[in-house]
Amino acid sequence: MKKIFPILSIVTVALLGYALYLALVVAPTDALQGEVYRIIYYHVPSAWTAFLLFFINFVASIRYLTRSKASTENAAKWVAIGIGVVGLVAPFLPPVRRLIPPGMEPSAVATTIVLIPALYFLVGKLFPGDRLDVLAVTSAEVGVVFCTIVLITGPLWARPVWGIWWAPGDIRLTSTLVLWLIYVSYLVLRRFSNSAQTQMLAAALAVFGALDVPLVYLSIWFFRTQHPQPVIGGGGSMDPRMLHVLLFSWLAFLLFGFLVCWSRFRLELLKREVEQAHAMESLAGAEDSEKASLPLSRSSR
Amino acid sequence: MTSFWAVLSATLVKDIRLEWRSKDALNSMLFFSLLVVVIFVFSFDPLAEESRHIVGGLVWVAFLFAAVVALNQTWARELRNQVLDAYRVSPAPANALFLAKSVGNFLFVSVLEALMTPLFIVFYNLHVLGPAWQLIPIALLGTWALVVNGTFFAAMxxxxxxxxxxxxxxxxxxxxPAVLGMVAGTTAVLTGENSAHFYIVLLLTYDVVFTTASLALFGTILHAE
Incomplete structure (x- = not known):
């Protein structure tokens, strides 16, 4: 494990450097926006990475909440399987197929939905017991960092292109901002509560946050959206060379995110081990001093 | 099931009686929101036409802040004499306690809203252009949305x-999302420019989703050790 980390770091640096070269030099200039558009190679991969990390946080929180009782864990398992089966079949049915935007393949939608139960079982397999909570805190922290990058690069890009820094009432902008706010409040809760129940409280808050996101989306439904539709699968209007660079950038960002998560995960595990060792030590110390002080107190009496 | 309703009504009656005798939460909420209204009146001095557009936001911001005052007291009261610990070891259903607290807070915040709304009307010379009855479902659903989550997070x-x-x-x-629904719905009714139906449905969805989630998770939060 320890040998892979430096190798992976070097690979990530190389990939990020190559992605920067691709983004600045190789990718063609946008016909309408000019050079400004190149920020997309930072903006979009960060957004995808952030959303993926928030989703991992949600899955880990659900697993953490349901693991205390066998019956709820079973129920959650069957719900995950149900989502997978429905997601695999439904996109091919004619009534659902009509709802899928043109240019998006039903098979692509089905694969994406099947990834949800796959992730659910993968997380449960790789992170048993308390490691689920460590995964939740790690993914939330790194997710907030990537989401902050999205929220900073977004206005930087919007100002020259739309003429405004921020479009209030826009569906994607607002829901990303609310997502960021929810996860910041999640981290604040974790910071302010250092009792034994923190993990349970944080997991419950993560579930509330995840329930909130579709409602935020719905609540801004009425407003006109200024943000462009997703470039992948949406209209297919993107130059394939640009798409290639974008996907490569995403790969580099994903690897970078994974690396940061990994080191944060190890740090958190070590921190908890140290805390536990300290607790055990002080417990043993208290017992010793009790034994030592007993004859003394008796003799003094 | 009978024990559920017995616990619920006993807790609710106890809270109402406590509030009736002390009037702690209601008085502090009332004075607090009065201060907010007065500060808003000094900050913005709008014409009747403009005020219809902004007063929806002002009203709900005032109520949101005031509700937090009441919600903070709701569980703190149970910490004295270890009442909450006693509740935790008793076999009484946790959700009965949660629902009683939520309904109690709902009543207190509703009373506050009923008392404060005339003040807003007076200060801002309001007169409603849309169907005024729609303000009632918006207020009820919006208050429940604030109170059910507020009670849950206060316990947290x-x-x-x-x-x-x-x-x-x-x-x-x-x-x-709930605040957006309340504000946009109230503004829609006040100005009469568009329909508030969408926002009522949104608030209803929000209430159903979060009431269910709170009931499902409250036991875990209460017993988390």
Whole structure:
């Protein structure tokens, strides 16, 4: 494990450097926006990475909440399987197929939905017991960092292109901002509560946050959206060379995110081990001093 | 099931009686929201036409802040004499306690709203252009949305350091869709420019989703050790 980390770091640096070269030099200039558009190679991969990390946080929180009782864990398992089966079949049915935007393949939608139960079982397999909570805190922290990058690069890009820094009432902008706010409040809760129940409280808050996101989306439904539709699968209007660079950038960002998560995960595990060792030590110390002080107190009496 | 309703009504009656005798929450909420209204009146001095557009936001901001005052007291009361610990070891259903607290807070905040709304009308010379009856479902559903999540997060922030400040930090981000529904719905009714139906449905959805989630998770929060 320890040998892979430096190798992976070097690979990530190389990939990020190559992605920067691709983004600045190789990718063609946008016909309408000019050079400004190149920020997309930072903006979009960060957004995808952030959303993926928030989703991992949600899955880990659900697993953490349901693991205390066998019956709820079973129920959650069957719900995950149900989502997978429905997601695999439904996109091919004619009534659902009509709802899928043109240019998006039903098979692509089905694969994406099947990834949800796959992730659910993968997380449960790789992170048993308390490691689920460590995964939740790690993914939330790194997710907030990537989401902050999205929220900073977004206005930087919007100002020259739309003429405004921020479009209030826009569906994607607002829901990303609310997502960021929810996860910041999640981290604040974790910071302010250092009792034994923190993990349970944080997991419950993560579930509330995840329930909130579709409602935020719905609540801004009425407003006109200024943000462009997703470039992948949406209209297919993107130059394939640009798409290639974008996907490569995403790969580099994903690897970078994974690396940061990994080191944060190890740090958190070590921190908890140290805390536990300290607790055990002080417990043993208290017992010793009790034994030592007993004859003394008796003799003094 | 009978024990569920017995616990619910006993807790609710106890809370109402406590509030009736002390009037702690209601008085502080009333004075607080009065201060907010007065500060708003000094800050903006709008014409009747403009005020219809902004007063929806002002009203709900005032009520949101005032509700936090009441919500912070709702569980703190149970910490004295270890009432909450006694409740935790008793076999009484946790959700009965939660629902009683939520309904109690709902009543207190509703009373506050009923008392404060005339003041807003007086200060801002309001007169409603849309169908005024729609304000009632918006107010009821919106208040429940604030109170059900607020009661849940107040129970959550009991276990944290400086819990008074923790409640708004947890409650406000999650409440954004509900606040948007209340404000936009109220503005729609006041100005009469568009229909508020969508916002009523939105608030109803929000209430159903978060009431279910709170009931499902409250036992875990109460018994988390």
């Amino acid at each position: 922030s009991l276990r944290t350091r400086n819990r008074e400040i923790m409640l708004p930090l947890l409650l406000f981000p999650i409440s954004i």
